[in-house]
Amino acid sequence: MWMPMLGLTALPHLGGLYGGFITRKEVKTWYPTLNKPSWRPPNAAFPIVWASLYTGMGYASYLVWNELGGFTNDAVVPLGLYALQLALNWTWTPIFFGAHKLKWALVEIVLLTGTVGATMVSWYPISRTATLLMAPYLAWLCLATSLNYCIWRDNPEKKD
Numbered sequence: 001m002w003m004p005m006l007g008l009t010a011l012p013h014l015g016g017l018y019g020g021f022i023t024r025k026e027v028k029t030w031y032p033t034l035n036k037p038s039w040r041p042p043n044a045a046f047p048i049v050w051a052s053l054y055t056g057m058g059y060a061s062y063l064v065w066n067e068l069g070g071f072t073n074d075a076v077v078p079l080g081l082y083a084l085q086l087a088l089n090w091t092w093t094p095i096f097f098g099a100h101k102l103k104w105a106l107v108e109i110v111l112l113t114g115t116v117g118a119t120m121v122s123w124y125p126i127s128r129t130a131t132l133l134m135a136p137y138l139a140w141l142c143l144a145t146s147l148n149y150c151i152w153r154d155n156p157e158k159k160d
Contacts (some may be wrong), residue, residue: 001066004062004070005059005062005066006065008058008059008061008062008065009055009062009115010058011052011061011086012054012055012057012058012060012086013055013058014025014140015086015089015090016050016051016054017074018090018093019050019090019093019094019099020047020090022097022098023030023093023097024091026056026098027043027097027099030097031043031097034151034155034160035085035151035154035155036147036150036154036156037039037147037150037151037154040147040149041143045099049140050062052136053137053140054086054135055084056133056136057082057133057134057137058138059133060129060130060131061079061082061132062132063127063129063133064078064079064082064123064126064127064130065074065079067126067127067130067149068069068126073126076120078119078123078126080120081100081115081118082119084115084119085112085116085119088108088111088112088115089112090107090111091108092105092112095108102148102151102152102155102157103152103157104143105148105152106148106149106152107146109122109141110145110147112137113138113141113142113145116134116137116138116141117138119134120134120135120138
């Protein structure tokens with residue numbers, strides 16, 4: 001039973017690794033040119049925070065998966081919502097850092113935050129522990145959404 005736990009806990013990190021690959025160059029070249037709010041976290045905090053959040057959400061998904069007996073009919077909605085939010089999570093970085101589309105990244109992160117909330121609501125009757133493990137992620141997304149909004153607002157797109 002430890003293999004599913006390790007696999008589901010590690011899964012979110014795959015997108016994090018891909019996102020880190022995209023972000024690495026842009027955080028040194030493009031990102032410093034943006035106007036950012038004074039309250040933004042330091043760049044060094046992001047990989048630490050995301051590693052913790054990915055581990056927490058991955059283990060939480062294992063708890064739900066285990067409680068529901070694997071990928072059963074009962075797991076379709078709660079794990080489907082989880083998969084959707086994970087896909088949205090992995091998509092934000094290529095939109096923001098890869099394509100430099102601040103408005104579309106904002107739309108995407110609002111959808112992501114709502115999907116995480118829906119995931120948590122669907123998980124609560126199954127595993128309160130799993131739901132609570134997602135709470136720091138939801139809180140961080142609220143901060144990240146605010147940051148994305150401020151960056152979009154303060155960096156108008158140039159007209160070609």
